[in-house]
Amino acid sequence: NAGVTQTPKFRILKIGQSMTLQCTQDMNHNYMYWYRQDPGMGLKLIYYSVGAGITDKGEVPNGYNVSRSTTEDFPLRLELAAPSQTSVYFCASSQGQGASDTGELFFGEGSRLTVL
């Protein structure tokens, strides 16, 4: 059972380049999330999804896009990379609504992105 898998683990981008961070989960979770983590700032929600075909903005969505075509996958697209997007990105999933839902988030190991 792999849980939440993110790729790549590390990436260096030049200003203005674009890229996609991949995230897949094998727990059949309904909810998926993208967070960014900056030193001393905790985690900030970028986008989330409550199911396939449904996405919504979080606290810091500017400069990012997402899609959710399947339950398993939730890629994060960075368009026109800027130095302010240098961060560690975490994908997470949770079961979502249901009697057995505990609210627990399951995180991937993160993708460290540097924009130069």
Added chain:
Amino acid sequence: QQQVKQSPQSLIVQKGGISIINCAYENTAFDYFPWYQQFPGKGPALLIAIRPDVSEKKEGRFTISFNKSAKQFSLHIMDSQPGDSATYFCAASPGRKDSNYQLIWGAGTKLIIKP
């Protein structure tokens, strides 16, 4: 009103001591308060969580104390061990009533346990 304030930013404790991390919130709609533990190079993982119908929850050496009137909650790590060295995040959310578990996170506390 959507902030969760966490302190201290960093903490050094001797092995065997008690580590205490505090969090405060303002939104009275919050009803789910988890603590996550993060080791270097890894994602956060749920450590323990509490809902405001109880004032304390204990799991092994880890205890959450919750003060609803003061809108504060804290994590106590008893008999702290070097393996507890990690970054700890508190969080809060409106829980099921809001349906999305949109957690509001504290800034994190880097805990170092000295042997």
